[in-house]
Amino acid sequence: MNRRNFLSGSLRGSLMLALGGVLGAITGRAKARNTVWQIDPFQCTQCGRCATECVLELSAVKCVHSFDMCGYCQLCTGYFEPDPNKLNTAAENQLCPTGALVRSFIEDPYYEYTINEPLCVGCAKCVKGCTMFGNGSLHLQIRHDRCVNCNECSIARACPADAIHRVPADRPYQFKSRERKS
Amino acid sequence: MTEPSPSLKLPDRSGRRGLMVTATLALSVVAVLLLVIVFRVSNHPLQPLVERQPGMDRTGRDLQAEQESPIALGKLVMGSGSASDLPGDWRGFRGPKGDGIFSGPTTIARKWGSGIPATLWDVSLGEGYAGPAVLNGRVYVLDYDETKQADALRCLSFADGKEIWRYSYPVKIKRNHGMSRTTPAVTEKFVVSLGPKCHVVCLEPVSGKFLWGLDLVRDYEAEVPLWYAGQCPLIQDGCAILAVGGKSLMLKVDCATGKTLWSTPNVHGWKMTHCSVLPMEFAGRKMFVYCGSGGVVGVSADDGSVLWETDQWKISIATIATPIPVGNGKIFLAGGYNAGSLMLQLKEVEGRLVAKPLFRLKPTEFGATQQTPIFYQDHIYGVRPDGQLACLDVDGKVLWNSGAGAKFGLGPFMIANGLIFVLNDDGLLTLAEASPVGYHPITQARVLQGHDAWAPLALAGGRLLARDLTRMVCLDITGEEK
Numbered sequence: 001m002n003r004r005n006f007l008s009g010s011l012r013g014s015l016m017l018a019l020g021g022v023l024g025a026i027t028g029r030a031k032a033r034n035t036v037w038q039i040d041p042f043q044c045t046q047c048g049r050c051a052t053e054c055v056l057e058l059s060a061v062k063c064v065h066s067f068d069m070c071g072y073c074q075l076c077t078g079y080f081e082p083d084p085n086k087l088n089t090a091a092e093n094q095l096c097p098t099g100a101l102v103r104s105f106i107e108d109p110y111y112e113y114t115i116n117e118p119l120c121v122g123c124a125k126c127v128k129g130c131t132m133f134g135n136g137s138l139h140l141q142i143r144h145d146r147c148v149n150c151n152e153c154s155i156a157r158a159c160p161a162d163a164i165h166r167v168p169a170d171r172p173y174q175f176k177s178r179e180r181k182s
Numbered sequence: 183m184t185e186p187s188p189s190l191k192l193p194d195r196s197g198r199r200g201l202m203v204t205a206t207l208a209l210s211v212v213a214v215l216l217l218v219i220v221f222r223v224s225n226h227p228l229q230p231l232v233e234r235q236p237g238m239d240r241t242g243r244d245l246q247a248e249q250e251s252p253i254a255l256g257k258l259v260m261g262s263g264s265a266s267d268l269p270g271d272w273r274g275f276r277g278p279k280g281d282g283i284f285s286g287p288t289t290i291a292r293k294w295g296s297g298i299p300a301t302l303w304d305v306s307l308g309e310g311y312a313g314p315a316v317l318n319g320r321v322y323v324l325d326y327d328e329t330k331q332a333d334a335l336r337c338l339s340f341a342d343g344k345e346i347w348r349y350s351y352p353v354k355i356k357r358n359h360g361m362s363r364t365t366p367a368v369t370e371k372f373v374v375s376l377g378p379k380c381h382v383v384c385l386e387p388v389s390g391k392f393l394w395g396l397d398l399v400r401d402y403e404a405e406v407p408l409w410y411a412g413q414c415p416l417i418q419d420g421c422a423i424l425a426v427g428g429k430s431l432m433l434k435v436d437c438a439t440g441k442t443l444w445s446t447p448n449v450h451g452w453k454m455t456h457c458s459v460l461p462m463e464f465a466g467r468k469m470f471v472y473c474g475s476g477g478v479v480g481v482s483a484d485d486g487s488v489l490w491e492t493d494q495w496k497i498s499i500a501t502i503a504t505p506i507p508v509g510n511g512k513i514f515l516a517g518g519y520n521a522g523s524l525m526l527q528l529k530e531v532e533g534r535l536v537a538k539p540l541f542r543l544k545p546t547e548f549g550a551t552q553q554t555p556i557f558y559q560d561h562i563y564g565v566r567p568d569g570q571l572a573c574l575d576v577d578g579k580v581l582w583n584s585g586a587g588a589k590f591g592l593g594p595f596m597i598a599n600g601l602i603f604v605l606n607d608d609g610l611l612t613l614a615e616a617s618p619v620g621y622h623p624i625t626q627a628r629v630l631q632g633h634d635a636w637a638p639l640a641l642a643g644g645r646l647l648a649r650d651l652t653r654m655v656c657l658d659i660t661g662e663e664k
Contacts, residue, residue: 071359075408075499082520083498088241091234099232103239109358109408111239133499133519 035166037153041139041176043163046128050140051121053158060147061122061140061155063100063115066176069137072110078130078138079103079113095125101138117143139176253381253395256351263344265388266319270643274315274367275414275458277596277640281506282556284598288644291661292601292613294625299611299657301629302645303343307654308334310362310378313414313594313638314647314654316340317368317387321640321647323654324375326353326361333377335366337390340645343656347390353379359409360651363456365638367417372437374422378410380454382424384437394440396424398454403428405453412456412502416470418483423461425472427454431488432472432481444486452476455501462507465530471513473501478515478526480535490528490535497521503550508557508576512540518551518567525578541578548574552592552636561618563602565590571604573618584621588612594648596639603659609635609650611657629657 039050039061050061075087079101084093089103100119104112122140130138142155142164156164167174276282291298308326315322321338327350334350355361355378366375373387380398385391398404404427416423421443422435431448435441452474460471461483468483477493495501499519506514511528523543529536543549545567555564561581562574569589573581584590591607601624602614609630615622632650640647644660 073358073408077499077519086236088236089234089238090236094234099234105239105241108242109356 034169036144036149036169036172037142037147037156037164038167038172038174039140039142040163040165040174041141043161044124044127044140045161045163046124046131046140047160048123048125049158049160050155051123053155054122055150055154056146056148058146059122059155060142060144062117062120062143062146063122063124063126063138064141064173064175065113065115066137066139066178067112068178069135069176070113071135071137072106072112073134074109074111076103076111076113076130077133078126080129082129095129097121097123097125101126113138136176141173141175144172251381251395251397251400252351252353253383253397256349256383256392256395258347258349258390258392260347260390261345263339263342263346265346266339266341268319268340268643268645270316270641270645271318272314272316272640272642272647273369274417275313275365275638276504276554280416280461281558282554282596282638283558284596284641286599288599288641289660289662290599290601290613291659292624293661294613294627298661299627299629299646299659302656302658304653304655305338305343307649307652308361309357309651310360311634311636311649311651312362313365313649314640315366315368315373316640316642316647317370320346320387321656322366322368322373322375322387324362324364324366324377326355326378328361331355333362333375333381335373335375335383335385335390337373337387340642340656343654349383349385349390349392351381351383351395353377353381355379355410360634361410363410363412365414365640367415367422369417369420369437371420372417372422374415374417374437376411376413376415376424379406380404380411382415382422384422384435384440393437394435396435396440398424398426398428402426402430402433407454407456408500409456411454412458413454414458416459416461418461423459423470425454425457425459425474427452427474431474431479432459432470432486434483434486446479446481446486446488450474450476452479455497457501458504460505460507460513462513464511464528465535467535471505471507473505473515475501478505478513478537480528480537490537492526492537492539494526494537494539495521495524502552503554506555506557506562508562509560512576513537514555514557514562514576516548516550516555516564518545518549520545521549523548523550523578525576543574543578543580547580548572548578553594553638556595556597558597558616559618563595563597563616565593565595565604571595571602571614571621573621575618581618582620584614584623588621588623592634592636594636594638596641598641603639603641603646605629605635605639605648607635608633609648611648629655 098119332350336348337346382396384393431446434443457473469480479491480489513526516523522545525540570583572583593605595604612626613624630650635650637649646657
């Protein structure tokens with residue numbers, strides 16, 4: 001191979017590589033634009049890493065509540081510590097470290113549980129209690145008003161259950177429901 | 183005049199310049215920090231600090247309060263059914279011996295399908311998990327009538343399910359994971375039921391005539407357990423044994439007169455759980471064993487005195503499974519909600535009985551969220567919290583489990599003539615060998631179409647009674663032509 005052939009071959013190779021890179025980047029961006037990250041609540045093991053692995057200081061992962069699955073129980077295992085002193089709203093009885101899970105009396109014997117999102121850090125303590133001993137109505141979801149849709153989600157990388165995947169952007173949530181229980 | 187000390191000397195020109203630079207840098211750093219704080223506060227507004235105090239849920243009136251006892255308002259209504267002459271009995275929770283085991287001449291079909299097991303009759307019930315009792319061709323079930331807002335102790339014909347009579351008294355109960363959930367106890371002379379809000383009635387089992395009643399909340403300051411009472415009453419030697427909480431830990435009531443023969447003081451203030459009372463005998467002493475909210479107690483059957491107690495077994499959310507005796511003074515306790523299992527050993531020390539833990543099992547090894555395990559031929563069978571049927575020996579060694587592909591949820595099970603009947607949440611009935619060798623399913627069939635098929639099973643005269651949330655079926659499990 002003479003020098004001219006070597007240089008022209010190298011140039012062609014470089015151009016092909018550059019073209020491939022540009023096409024790949026465009027495809028990747030298009031894919032990223034059309035998909036978002038989401039947690040499959042049935043794969044989630046409530047490990048707690050969503051609270052700490054997100055690139056945002058306050059995680060984009062929040063607890064959400066499927067009310068149609070909730071038992072509205074007086075003793076909610078997602079709300080109360082495993083061995084509460086009393087079934088009331090005193091801080092020492094609550095599982096949530098930030099008081100983000102709010103309990104409201106409806107009528108005897110029903111209570112409603114809602115999430116104060118600005119306080120929720122996505123630690124999944126309530127989700128674990130609800131899933132282990134209750135109906136499993138509390139679960140985690142990535143909130144897209146906060147998520148910055150990184151190319152590579154740092155929580156997905158750390159998730160031990162591989163529960164975080166890209167989903168179509170026009171169906172960005174995977175909520176639990178009475179119909180979708182598994 | 184003295185020379186100024188070196189430390190008070192003014193710096194020279196280069197020193198002053200250095201000071202100026204340092205001060206400028208410090209001021210710059212402070213300014214940057216202030217800017218960062220202002221930026222962060224404006225972008226992440228701080229939540230106002232709110233103390234979390236009791237009462238923030240605005241709980242309304244006393245959850246336990248009832249205006250007056252409704253038992254006096256009870257009514258007997260006769261139906262069109264009549265008692266059958268079918269043989270067999272299942273006299274209450276866990277059958278004739280209270281162990282969940284049936285033994286008798288009944289043949290059990292081992293190959294199902296083509297109408298086996300056949301559904302002989304079915305009956306609609308109010309939402310709940312209350313199991314049936316059977317005696318003298320009659321089926322007794324404590325139902326809740328949502329239309330009339332009343333507990334209803336119903337007596338049905340074992341032949342066709344038609345109602346013979348019902349005794350009902352008004353109680354307002356809202357759906358809270360079902361409503362009814364206890365099995366009546368029946369003898370030749372008495373039938374005793376305990377309702378969701380702790381109302382006890384004793385009736386004459388043939389005619390349905392009211393004999394006596396108790397309102398455990400009003401009379402004994404009992405607290406209705408969360409999700410309503412699950413304790414199935416016990417009749418021993420013509421007396422009802424009831425675990426109460428409140429002013430009395432346990433009661434013995436003469437079924438003929440309604441007179442309280444003894445009452446165990448509730449010195450620790452234990453509350454009623456969903457557990458039922460176990461009668462047993464150890465070291466020549468007859469006793470009743472009960473798991474209250476604060477531990478386990480053995481009460482003398484003679485006078486109601488406390489023979490022994492331990493705080494080694496308590497489940498904060500709900501204690502449901504009843505203790506089971508496994509011989510030689512050992513009592514096996516299994517629970518849900520992360521409790522696992524505990525084997526207690528009774529011993530006589532200087533004339534007194536004491537209970538010591540022998541071993542504990544993790545919930546992943548063995549436990550019982552809702553259904554009481556069965557002790558059969560020196561082995562313990564039960565459905566673990568993960569839904570798998572499992573078998574262990576009395577030393578706590580798990581011999582087998584049914585595997586991830588054979589889960590039964592919170593469904594009931596019983597053993598009959600060496601075979602296990604186990605129902606899953608959705609009404610799929612499985613027949614398996616009751617053997618320590620391994621899980622060997624034999625056959626299965628869907629016998630209920632609804633969900634939450636959690637009521638304890640009853641078997642008498644070759645007929646199996648099972649129910650889901652709203653419907654009870656009577657199945658012919660013999661496979662014989664009638």
